[in-house]
Amino acid sequence: MKFEIIPLIISLIPAILITLLAVYFFKMHTTNEERRRRFLLHKENQKQALPLKLQAYERMVLFLERISPGKLLTRMAPVGEDKKSYETLLVHTIDQEFEHNLTQQIYISDESWNTVRAAKNATIGIIRKATLKEDVDSADKMREIILTELVEKGSPSDTALAVIKSEVSGLF
Numbered sequence: 001m002k003f004e005i006i007p008l009i010i011s012l013i014p015a016i017l018i019t020l021l022a023v024y025f026f027k028m029h030t031t032n033e034e035r036r037r038r039f040l041l042h043k044e045n046q047k048q049a050l051p052l053k054l055q056a057y058e059r060m061v062l063f064l065e066r067i068s069p070g071k072l073l074t075r076m077a078p079v080g081e082d083k084k085s086y087e088t089l090l091v092h093t094i095d096q097e098f099e100h101n102l103t104q105q106i107y108i109s110d111e112s113w114n115t116v117r118a119a120k121n122a123t124i125g126i127i128r129k130a131t132l133k134e135d136v137d138s139a140d141k142m143r144e145i146i147l148t149e150l151v152e153k154g155s156p157s158d159t160a161l162a163v164i165k166s167e168v169s170g171l172f
Helices: 005-067 069-075 083-100 102-106 110-132 139-153 156-171
Strands: none
Touching (some): 069 083, 069 110, 083 102, 083 139
């Protein structure tokens, strides 16, 4: 019995090609299934996370509206004539509002959060700058100075609100 190798190799070539093709298609199928599962999981997570994100953006808008100098001064009337105690009251109110909304930074972008912090710090800066002016001798005069500057330059909250609005419109 003579054993010939060449016909054996020729008959094995199609079997090897079919095996390699089957392995390739099986690998593609499992990869696509994994991607599909990840996509479905991501889609489900997005469905749950979107309301939390929107709520966080709503809270930041409310915060910015509450610390806007015009609304803050209307809401927080001076208790006496002392400008320093009024400054302390306003800054303390802003800090309390900020601390109350501190956890919302988890759900909003870093750009928005930094803009909100900058608006908060700029508002406190406006209040402190008005207190340091020499012609300001009472809390009512300080309010006038702050409101005048607000009319001339605009509120720091407005810039942060614009950033948040553009981000929220990008979510849809």
